[in-house]
């Protein structure tokens with residue numbers, strides 16, 4: 001099991017870019033809300049711990065994980081954000097509905113990452129039972145919301161640096177940093 005080798009809440013602030021100027025959207029599913037609230041708290045707390053001002057974090061709720069796709073799309077279209085995190089918890093029931101919801105959300109969020117310029121981070125638990133969800137939203141395996149927040153910061157930084165590199169015709173270092181000495185100011189969202 002992948003999480004046996006990695007606690008989802010662990011991160012090294014020395015490896016995380018400066019996030020104080022970034023704005024984040026978080027779209028939260030209301031299905032299994034005891035779990036999704038725990039995931040949201042993990043994400044929010046991690047962003048603030050990485051110096052993102054609380055007023056730069058926008059939260060929207062949607063009914064279920066399938067609606068995360070539309071909610072994220074409208075967040076991208078209407079809000080000035082540098083990354084979006086979608087938070088959901090899908091738990092296997094008696095029927096194949098689980099399979100279709102999980103596949104649909106996965107493909108929908110993938111499509112948004114392909115079709116738009118803003119990174120959308122996939123913080124959707126797809127578990128066999130509630131205990132697995134508890135374990136991954138602040139339990140023994142940590143909090144996937146924390147992991148998603150760190151991923152959102154890193155992807156927002158890559159987007160920012162790629163935009164600057166494009167503007168200055170400069171290659172990016174593997175770390176995502178520019179190769180020019182005086183890193184130019186952040187390119188405002190086009």
Ligand SMILES: Nc1c(NC[C@H](O)[C@H](O)[C@H](O)CO)[nH]c(=O)[nH]c1=O
Pocket residue numbers: 029031032063064065066067088089090091092101
């Ligand atoms: N069973 C779960 C759902 N089902 C609801 C769908 O996500 C969707 O809201 C509905 O089909 C209407 O479009 N959603 C979850 O997030 N988690 C579940 O376990």
Ligand SMILES: CC(=O)[C@@H](O)COP(=O)(O)O
Pocket residue numbers: 090091092093094095096097098099101
């Ligand atoms: C993912 C779902 O929608 C599922 O939990 C609903 O439960 P069931 O398959 O028993 O209808």
